[in-house]
Amino acid sequence: MSIPNVTLNNGVQMPALGFGVFQTPPEQTITAVGAALSTGYRHIDTAAAYGNEREVGEAVRRSGLARDEVFLETKVWITDYGYDETLHAFDKSAGKLGVEQIDLLILHQALPGEFELTTQAYKALEKLLADGRVRAIGVSNFMPGHLDRLFARTEIVPAVNQIEVHPYFRQPEVLQYDSANGILNQAWSPIGGITFYRDGSEGSTLEDPVIRGIASAHGRTPAQVMLRWHLQQGRQAIPKSVTPSRITENFDVFGFELTTEELAAIDALDTGVRGGPEPAAITRENFGAEIPEA
Structure with a gap:
């Protein structure tokens, strides 16, 4: 089975389903990415801050797939923001991945209190795009206000915005804003892999009775239903796992379709409770981490 592509706003084709390594x-990354590539995934999402770019690159090389068969995405961490610093961050990531060109390079967070650094980092991405060293550029965890500020200072609209989206935290305002501006929404934690709170108690999307009921009706698993929900609503999703059976399960989401009513029922599960860090609270003091050269 091959994964259909989505077309980014600069015409670049990207698989509609990716594999994440957050x-x-x-020590587990080479095996997990190898299993994903063997299953049929052709998009791997990593980040400088994950500390496993080198292993992602090694897994791609061991797969025997041609370089142009695998779409590689990585992220610049806030410690490396600034024009020259971000150009160097590309060199570090490309060196660890073992590639000359990165398919999609994005900024990992906005720095609201030091937005000039964010702007200069994005301008460096624009330079890398113009030079052909990356094929597409984007952002992650940017809210509409951050994007408004970015648009006023830069030239190229981001191709993607990678944000937390799952049934318990939908971020509809961000989804609508991105779509209106030609930015592809890319969902991290697409099946709510963190433990979330619903109705005042601790719980998981995988155990939600609404999702389980829909899964039963289709002869599918809750994870497959949630990934299908993303795809049918036009989002790209990047599930992660180190378990071969789960990697295969998450890939098998193209042989069924949810009804309009089922999509709406999943939408209605939104609690508005964020699992990841609050974008407005990101600072280098609180979240800074040095990214090693090698």
Whole structure:
């Protein structure tokens, strides 16, 4: 089975479903990415801050796939923001991945209190795009206000905005803003992999009775239903796992379709409770981490 592509706002084609390696230890990354590529995934999402770019690159090389068959995405961490610093961040990431060109390079967070650094980092991405060293550029965890500020200072609209989206935290205002501006919404934690709170109690989207009921009606798993929900609503999703059976399960989401009523029922589960850090609270003092050269 091959994954259909989505077209970014600069015409670049990207698989509609990717494979993520957030919090995957380096020693497990080669095996997990290898399993994903064997299953049929052709988009791998990593980040400088994950500490496993080198292992992602090694897994791609071991797969035997041609470089142009695998779409590689990575992220610049806030410690490396600034024009020259971000150009160097590309060199660090490309060196660890073992590639000359990165398919999609994005800024990992906005720095609201030091937005000039964010702006200069994005201008460096524009330079890398113009030079052909990356094929597309974007952002992650940017809210509409951050994007408004970015648009006023830069030339190129981001191709993607990678944000937390799952049934318990939908961020509809961000989704609508991005779509209206030609930015593809890319969902991290697409099946709510963190433990979330619903109705005042601790719980998981995987155990939600609404999602389980829809899954049962289709002979599918809750994870497959949630990934299908993203795809049918026009989002790209990047599930992660280190378990081969789950990697295969998450890939098998193209042989069924949810009804309009089922999509609406999943939408209605939104609690508005964020699982990741609050974008407005990101500072280098609180979240800074040095990204090693090698």
